Amino acid sequence: MIAEIGQAAIWLALFSCLWTIVAIAMGMRHHHLGAIQSGRNATMATFGLISTATLALVYSFIMDDFALLYVYEGSSLKQPLLYKVTALWGKMSGSLLFWLWLLTFFSVMVVWQNQKPLASTDNISLADSALITLSFVSFFFVLLVTGLIEGVRNPLARFPWGVVKADGLGMNPLLQTPSMAFHPPMLYVGFVSLTVPFAFAMGALISGNLSNLWLHLSRRWTMFSWIALTVGITLGGNWAYHELGWGGYWAWDPVENASFMPWLLCSAYLHSAMIQEKRNMLKIWNIVLVSLAFGFTILGTFITRSGVISSVHAFAQSQVGGFFVIFLLALLTGTVILILLRRHQLRSPNRLESLLSRESAFVLNNWILVALTAMILFGTLWPIISEAVTQQKMAVPEAYFNQIVIIPGLILLLLTGIGPLISWKTLTRSNFNRVFAKPTAISVIAALISLVIFYLYREPDTSVSTIILSAICILGAVFVLTAILEEFYRGGKLRAKRNQIGLFLGMIRLLRHNKRRYGGYLVHIGIVILYIGIMGSKGYDRLTTESLTPGQAIKIRGYELIAGEGFQQKHANFDLSGVNFTVKKNGKVFDTMKPARAFYFTAGQGDQDTIESAIHHVGHMGLNNLYIALGPLPSKFPNYTQEPITVEVYHNPLINLVWIGVAVMLIGGIIAILENTIPTTNLTPRGLSGV
Amino acid sequence: MLVILLQLSSQANNDDLKQLLKSVYCYCGCSRETIEVCVCGVAQEIEKKFKQELALEKTVDQIKSEYLAQHGSQFDAIMKAEGFNLVAYITPFLFLVISGLIAVIIIKNQKPKEDITRSIVSDNEFGDLEEKIRQYRQQR
Incomplete structure (x- = not known):
C-alpha cells in the first residue's frame, strides 16, 4: 500500500511540475498575481509529493519489503540499518528519485528565500522566473522515475504477479562503507544545487531583468554547490583510497572526471561573477559559464548512467543515455535562443583597461579552468572518439591525464596568487612593488633551494622532469602563500593599529569584516596545500609487492613490515580476514597494521569481497602514509605457511596534505559564503517584459 | 659462469x-x-x-x-604517442593554446581606444585644466 501511495505521488508530481511552469509563465505574461501564487504553491506541492515517494521507498527498505524490485536488488535482511537507508541511492532509479527530491527541496528553498507577498506585480520576483526552469528540470526527472522511459524503472515498482522474495540480493559490498553513505549524497547536493544558479540566469533571461540581481541571488547557491562538490569529490577520493586497494585517491576515472568538470566550471564562474559585480562586464560569459556548469552535471549523470564509457562506478547503468542527450540538447537550444534574444541588453558598458589588471587575471583564470574542462572532457570521451575512427576502443590511462593537466595546473597555481593581489583596472608600479616584489623574490629562492634538495636526495628512478616540475610547484606554492600571508599581515596590522588591539585579533577582525575576500584567500591557501600533497603523493609514491608467509618481511623506504599471524572476525553481514603486520623503523618496533579482506555472504553475493587496506601515518607530522593491501587469501587461511599471500605496500609522501588542503579550502569556502552580497534595495526587477 | x-x-x-x-x-x-x-x-x-x-x-x-x-x-594501460593516439596528445594542448589566444584577443580588443586627449595634453596641462575647473566650480 505504501509503495502504491509513493507511485501515485510521483505521477501527481508530473502534473504539479507542469502546473508550476504554465501558471508562472502565464502569470508573468499577463501580470496575473493569482496564477503566480498558484505556481509557487504547486512547487511546494511537488516537494510534498516527491517527499512522500522518497519516504515510501526508505520505509520499504527499512521494513525489508522484498515485494519491491528495487528493494530486493539493493538490500538484504542482514544489511545494517545505515546501509538500508543509503540503499535509496545505491542504484539507478532510487538515485534519480533522491536527485529529484533534492531538486524539489531546493526549489522550495528558492520560494521561501525570495517570496514576497503578492500585493502588486512589483513583487513578482526573479525567483518566480527561476521556478520555471527549476520545474522544467524537475519534470524531466519525474518523467524518468515514473518508469515511462525505457531503461529506468519506477523505484517503487513491485515484482509482477505479486511475487515476494524472502531475502534481497544486498547492496554492492563496495558501497557498504561509511564514506559511501556521505559521498554520493554530497555530490548530488553539489550537482543539484547548481540547477539554482542556472535557473536564476535563465530567470533573468526570461524576465528581461538583466541587472546583476540574478548574480547576487545565486552567489550563495553557487558557493554552496562548490562546497558540496568539494566535499563530495574528496569523500569519493577518500573512499577509493581506503576501499579499492590501489594506494591512490584519484585515477581520472570517467565518473571522477564527471564530478570534477562541473567543479572546475563552478570555480571559473565564481571568479568571473566578481568581474560582473565590480565592473559590470562579462555578462554573456557568466550566463554561458553557469549554464555550462549545470549542463556538465547532466552530462556527468549521462556518463554515469549510460554506460557509454567503462568506469569503476558502474553500479547503476542502463539504457537511459538517449533521453539524457535529448534533455541536454533541449537545454542547450533553449539557453542559446534566450541569450540571442537578449544579446543587446547583455552588452557590457565597461571594457578591460589593461592586460595587467585583476579583471584580466580573472579572465586568464577562466581560460585555464575552461580549457582544463575541455581537455578532461576530450580525454574522457577519447574511448568513444577512438572507437568511432579506428574501430578500437582505447582506454585512457591515468598517466595521460596527469601529463595533459600538469602545465595548465601549474599556470593556475600561479594565477591563484596573482589574481587576488593585482589591482582592478590596471597594475601600477607602486601596486606591483607593494604586493608582488617580496613574494616573487622569496618564491624564486625557495624554488632554487628545493631544486637542489630534490636533486641531491633523488632516488634512482626519479626523473629529471619530476624534479623540475616539483620545483615549479614549490615556486608557485611559495609565491601564493607569501603573497596571501603578507596581505593578511598588512590588513591585520592596520586593523590592530586602528582598534588598538593585537595583531592576531586584528587578523580575525579582518576576516570578519570581509569574509568573502579573506575566505577566498583561505581557499587559495588550501589549494596550495593540496598542490603540495599532490606533488608528494603522485610524484614520489612508491610501491613494493611481495608474496609473504608468516615471519617474512617487506621493506620500503627504511620501513620493515613483518607479516604475523592471520586473524578472522565475524560481523553482521561479512567476515573479516586479515594479517597482523609489525612495523619497524631503524630496527625498532613502533606499531602494528592490520590489512584485511571482507567477505560478504548475503544472498547472491557469496563470493564478493572487498579490500580493507591498512593505513598508517608516518614521517614528519604524520603527513606520509604507509599503506598495505592484501591479495587473495589462501584456502586454508588463517594458516598461510604453505601458500604465501601477495602483499602490496605503498609509501605515499605528503598524502595527508591532500586532505588537510581540502579542509582549509572548505573552511575558507564556508567563511566566504557567510557574507551576504544581496543588495538591500532594488530587489525586484524593473519590469516584466516577457520574451 | x-x-x-x-x-x-x-x-x-x-x-x-x-x-x-x-x-x-x-x-x-x-x-x-x-x-x-x-x-x-x-x-x-x-x-x-x-x-x-x-x-x-x-x-x-x-x-x-x-x-x-x-x-x-x-x-591497454599504455597509450603510446603514435598513430591516431597523437591526436589525443596534441588536441588538449591545442585547446589550451587556442583558447588562450582567444582570451588574449578578447582582452586586447576590450581595451579602450587610446584616449585622444591624453596624447595631445600633457600631465601638467591636464593638471592646470583640473585646477581651472575647480576654481570655476568655486566661483559658481
Missing part, C-alpha cells in the same frame, strides 16, 4: 614481468587498475600466466598483444 648467466636471465625476466604488469589493465572489473596494482584473484592468475609465458621465451610485446587480442584494446 652458469650461475651468473642464470642470475642475469632471471633479472631480465623480472624486468620484463614488471613491464608487462604495468602495461595492461586487469579485466576483473576494476577497469583503471593495472595488473601490478590490482589485488584481486584474477590479477594473480594473469601474473602467473605472464610468468609462464616469459619462461617460454615469449617477448613482452607478444604476450601483451595476445592479452589485448583476447580481452580487448581497452585494457
Whole structure:
C-alpha cells in the first residue's frame, strides 16, 4: 500500500511540475498575481509529493519489503540499518528519485528565500522566473522515475504477479562503507544545487531583468554547490583510497572526471561573477559559464548512467543515455535562443583597461579552468572518439591525464596568487612593488633551494622532469602563500593599529569584516596545500609487492613490515580476514597494521569481497602514509605457511596534505559564503517584459 | 659462469614481468587498475600466466598483444604517442593554446581606444585644466 501511495505521488508530481511552469509563465505574461501564487504553491506541492515517494521507498527498505524490485536488488535482511537507508541511492532509479527530491527541496528553498507577498506585480520576483526552469528540470526527472522511459524503472515498482522474495540480493559490498553513505549524497547536493544558479540566469533571461540581481541571488547557491562538490569529490577520493586497494585517491576515472568538470566550471564562474559585480562586464560569459556548469552535471549523470564509457562506478547503468542527450540538447537550444534574444541588453558598458589588471587575471583564470574542462572532457570521451575512427576502443590511462593537466595546473597555481593581489583596472608600479616584489623574490629562492634538495636526495628512478616540475610547484606554492600571508599581515596590522588591539585579533577582525575576500584567500591557501600533497603523493609514491608467509618481511623506504599471524572476525553481514603486520623503523618496533579482506555472504553475493587496506601515518607530522593491501587469501587461511599471500605496500609522501588542503579550502569556502552580497534595495526587477 | 648467466636471465625476466604488469589493465572489473596494482584473484592468475609465458621465451610485446587480442584494446594501460593516439596528445594542448589566444584577443580588443586627449595634453596641462575647473566650480 505504501509503495502504491509513493507511485501515485510521483505521477501527481508530473502534473504539479507542469502546473508550476504554465501558471508562472502565464502569470508573468499577463501580470496575473493569482496564477503566480498558484505556481509557487504547486512547487511546494511537488516537494510534498516527491517527499512522500522518497519516504515510501526508505520505509520499504527499512521494513525489508522484498515485494519491491528495487528493494530486493539493493538490500538484504542482514544489511545494517545505515546501509538500508543509503540503499535509496545505491542504484539507478532510487538515485534519480533522491536527485529529484533534492531538486524539489531546493526549489522550495528558492520560494521561501525570495517570496514576497503578492500585493502588486512589483513583487513578482526573479525567483518566480527561476521556478520555471527549476520545474522544467524537475519534470524531466519525474518523467524518468515514473518508469515511462525505457531503461529506468519506477523505484517503487513491485515484482509482477505479486511475487515476494524472502531475502534481497544486498547492496554492492563496495558501497557498504561509511564514506559511501556521505559521498554520493554530497555530490548530488553539489550537482543539484547548481540547477539554482542556472535557473536564476535563465530567470533573468526570461524576465528581461538583466541587472546583476540574478548574480547576487545565486552567489550563495553557487558557493554552496562548490562546497558540496568539494566535499563530495574528496569523500569519493577518500573512499577509493581506503576501499579499492590501489594506494591512490584519484585515477581520472570517467565518473571522477564527471564530478570534477562541473567543479572546475563552478570555480571559473565564481571568479568571473566578481568581474560582473565590480565592473559590470562579462555578462554573456557568466550566463554561458553557469549554464555550462549545470549542463556538465547532466552530462556527468549521462556518463554515469549510460554506460557509454567503462568506469569503476558502474553500479547503476542502463539504457537511459538517449533521453539524457535529448534533455541536454533541449537545454542547450533553449539557453542559446534566450541569450540571442537578449544579446543587446547583455552588452557590457565597461571594457578591460589593461592586460595587467585583476579583471584580466580573472579572465586568464577562466581560460585555464575552461580549457582544463575541455581537455578532461576530450580525454574522457577519447574511448568513444577512438572507437568511432579506428574501430578500437582505447582506454585512457591515468598517466595521460596527469601529463595533459600538469602545465595548465601549474599556470593556475600561479594565477591563484596573482589574481587576488593585482589591482582592478590596471597594475601600477607602486601596486606591483607593494604586493608582488617580496613574494616573487622569496618564491624564486625557495624554488632554487628545493631544486637542489630534490636533486641531491633523488632516488634512482626519479626523473629529471619530476624534479623540475616539483620545483615549479614549490615556486608557485611559495609565491601564493607569501603573497596571501603578507596581505593578511598588512590588513591585520592596520586593523590592530586602528582598534588598538593585537595583531592576531586584528587578523580575525579582518576576516570578519570581509569574509568573502579573506575566505577566498583561505581557499587559495588550501589549494596550495593540496598542490603540495599532490606533488608528494603522485610524484614520489612508491610501491613494493611481495608474496609473504608468516615471519617474512617487506621493506620500503627504511620501513620493515613483518607479516604475523592471520586473524578472522565475524560481523553482521561479512567476515573479516586479515594479517597482523609489525612495523619497524631503524630496527625498532613502533606499531602494528592490520590489512584485511571482507567477505560478504548475503544472498547472491557469496563470493564478493572487498579490500580493507591498512593505513598508517608516518614521517614528519604524520603527513606520509604507509599503506598495505592484501591479495587473495589462501584456502586454508588463517594458516598461510604453505601458500604465501601477495602483499602490496605503498609509501605515499605528503598524502595527508591532500586532505588537510581540502579542509582549509572548505573552511575558507564556508567563511566566504557567510557574507551576504544581496543588495538591500532594488530587489525586484524593473519590469516584466516577457520574451 | 652458469650461475651468473642464470642470475642475469632471471633479472631480465623480472624486468620484463614488471613491464608487462604495468602495461595492461586487469579485466576483473576494476577497469583503471593495472595488473601490478590490482589485488584481486584474477590479477594473480594473469601474473602467473605472464610468468609462464616469459619462461617460454615469449617477448613482452607478444604476450601483451595476445592479452589485448583476447580481452580487448581497452585494457591497454599504455597509450603510446603514435598513430591516431597523437591526436589525443596534441588536441588538449591545442585547446589550451587556442583558447588562450582567444582570451588574449578578447582582452586586447576590450581595451579602450587610446584616449585622444591624453596624447595631445600633457600631465601638467591636464593638471592646470583640473585646477581651472575647480576654481570655476568655486566661483559658481
